[in-house]
Amino acid sequence: MNRNRRFLAVILGMSLCLAALTACAGSSNSDSQNEDVQESNQDVSAADSNEAEEYLEESDEDIDTDAGALNFDMKELKEGDEAPDFTAKLVDGTEFKMSEHKEDVVLLNFFATWCGPCMNEMPAFQMLKDDNYSNLAILCVNCMEDKETVDELVKDEGFTFPIAYDEDGEIEAHYPTDGIPYTLVIKKGVIEKIYVGAMDAETQYKEYKEAIDACMN
Amino acid sequence: MREHFKKFSRRYVQLISAVLYNCNVKGFANGKIWKGNSKGICAPGLNCYSCPGAVISCPLGSLQSALVSSKYKFPYYILGTLLLMGLFLGRFICGFLCPFGLIQELLHKIPTPKLEKSKLTRGLTLIKYVLLVIFAVMIPIFIGAPGFCKYICPAGTLEAGIPLTIMQEKLRPLIGALFGWKVAMLIMILAICIFAYRGFCRFLCPLGAIYSFFQPVSFFGVQVDEAKCIHCDACVRNCKMDVKKVCDRECIQCGECIQHCPVDAINIGIKKTDNKKKTVWSLVLIAALILIAIGINNRGFHDVMSKAIRLCYECMGIG
Numbered sequence: 001m002n003r004n005r006r007f008l009a010v011i012l013g014m015s016l017c018l019a020a021l022t023a024c025a026g027s028s029n030s031d032s033q034n035e036d037v038q039e040s041n042q043d044v045s046a047a048d049s050n051e052a053e054e055y056l057e058e059s060d061e062d063i064d065t066d067a068g069a070l071n072f073d074m075k076e077l078k079e080g081d082e083a084p085d086f087t088a089k090l091v092d093g094t095e096f097k098m099s100e101h102k103e104d105v106v107l108l109n110f111f112a113t114w115c116g117p118c119m120n121e122m123p124a125f126q127m128l129k130d131d132n133y134s135n136l137a138i139l140c141v142n143c144m145e146d147k148e149t150v151d152e153l154v155k156d157e158g159f160t161f162p163i164a165y166d167e168d169g170e171i172e173a174h175y176p177t178d179g180i181p182y183t184l185v186i187k188k189g190v191i192e193k194i195y196v197g198a199m200d201a202e203t204q205y206k207e208y209k210e211a212i213d214a215c216m217n
Numbered sequence: 218m219r220e221h222f223k224k225f226s227r228r229y230v231q232l233i234s235a236v237l238y239n240c241n242v243k244g245f246a247n248g249k250i251w252k253g254n255s256k257g258i259c260a261p262g263l264n265c266y267s268c269p270g271a272v273i274s275c276p277l278g279s280l281q282s283a284l285v286s287s288k289y290k291f292p293y294y295i296l297g298t299l300l301l302m303g304l305f306l307g308r309f310i311c312g313f314l315c316p317f318g319l320i321q322e323l324l325h326k327i328p329t330p331k332l333e334k335s336k337l338t339r340g341l342t343l344i345k346y347v348l349l350v351i352f353a354v355m356i357p358i359f360i361g362a363p364g365f366c367k368y369i370c371p372a373g374t375l376e377a378g379i380p381l382t383i384m385q386e387k388l389r390p391l392i393g394a395l396f397g398w399k400v401a402m403l404i405m406i407l408a409i410c411i412f413a414y415r416g417f418c419r420f421l422c423p424l425g426a427i428y429s430f431f432q433p434v435s436f437f438g439v440q441v442d443e444a445k446c447i448h449c450d451a452c453v454r455n456c457k458m459d460v461k462k463v464c465d466r467e468c469i470q471c472g473e474c475i476q477h478c479p480v481d482a483i484n485i486g487i488k489k490t491d492n493k494k495k496t497v498w499s500l501v502l503i504a505a506l507i508l509i510a511i512g513i514n515n516r517g518f519h520d521v522m523s524k525a526i527r528l529c530y531e532c533m534g535i536g
Contacts, residue, residue: 114286
């Protein structure tokens with residue numbers, strides 16, 4: 001019995017150590033997130049000179065609020081918001097700059113290969129690409145997977161629409177979402193429609209096409 | 218006081234681990250899940266990572282979502298972690314470190330007529346192995362969906378599906394037939410747990426099935442001192458699980474048999490094993506460490522984290 005008591009004491013001790021460790025991990029984690037926020041904030045202000053000027057004119061208090069805005073915990077975007085700028089590296093070696101598509105309709109999607117619903121709807125983007133719209137830009141951003149995984153997916157499935165890497169979640173930090181698939185229809189730099197989750201490719205194709213056609217008119 | 222702690226120490230460990238897994242209190246208040254790096258760590262017990270409070274990942278959920286994309290990347294890190302946890306603790310995890318185990322035990326306290334264990338219930342324990350193979354391995358690999366999370370897991374519906382659809386308005390349009398199915402499954406499983414002790418754990422849990430393979434070699438656990446044992450079978454008769462002997466595949470190492478042993482032949486702690494078992498144990502340990510090393514080198518930790526910081530719509534029953 002004595003042995004049992006000692007054993008249970010060890011277990012309780014281990015649990016307490018784990019509690020302490022978890023608490024520490026939590027705080028250091030939020031610190032690193034804040035650093036990320038500050039870094040990406042600088043990126044954004046540097047990318048758009050107008051915004052940078054406005055940014056400098058703002059008070060310290062406002063800057064703090066903005067810093068929170070690029071955190072993973074930042075408020076999610078809503079329809080009518082301006083689409084944040086970003087530069088993405090694509091699988092075909094080119095770059096995609098959001099700011100270069102201010103006159104286009106952009107269909108922006110976030111996906112991962114482990115996400116069943118994302119994979120199910122991927123053929124919808126291929127169908128839209130094959131529709132050859134003149135001023136439609138499609139971009140599917142992979143969520144934090146390796147470049148090799150994304151390359152292999154493209155090779156396997158034969159997708160020809162633009163797919164971007166985002167190994168460290170930098171693009172995603174601008175478009176925070178709790179879950180994927182997450183798709184946005186953007187017209188002239190303003191978010192027109194947001195889709196959370198997805199059905200099969202056929203249904204999604206019809207939904208996106210309808211939204212895109214509405215934006216074109 | 219001392220007697221109280223002695224009697225309820227397991228309950229305290231269960232409570233502490235449930236709180237530890239789910240210590241993101243802010244998440245419960247604002248309906249947002251934790252997105253920190255700690256989600257790269259797999260918890261030993263079943264605890265949905267889409268739960269607003271969860272700060273670490275569910276090993277079974279991580280395994281399934283990794284298997285969905287296994288044709289692109291093999292889940293070394295998760296397999297290594299499961300191997301390591303099973304090797305050290307076996308189903309001790311079910312008895313002490315599983316929050317859903319605690320929920321089931323509390324449900325069983327509701328005073329109703331109870332289902333006694335029998336040959337039938339022992340037979341039903343095999344269902345969990347079928348669920349492990351079909352829903353947790355085959356469906357993710359061949360159909361590309363986390364089968365157990367999507368169609369069965371009551372923890373996902375209870376900890377994530379229901380609270381998050383209440384708290385987040387934008388998730389409500391996703392509610393469909395699947396959500397109805399999962400809520401029905403949850404109600405059914407909770408009802409089973411009221412009448413049958415640890416009904417989900419005994420009959421349905423694939424994680425328990427995985428850990429049960431490690432029972433003969435696990436480092437910690439309950440053990441019978443053969444020299445003292447008088448083969449009275451009091452341990453097996455008084456056990457609420459479907460065990461045939463102490464520390465077989467159905468034993469959750471809760472240690473309740475200790476108090477029923479008339480000759481004090483059962484103890485809980487580091488098991489004494491023969492050389493053959495020590496060799497097997499060492500080999501599995503080396504395999505687990507190699508798998509974890511390859512996995513971490515392969516960004517396995519990052520992969521688990523990147524999945525767990527997102528809501529799994531399928532786990533919640535709204536995919």
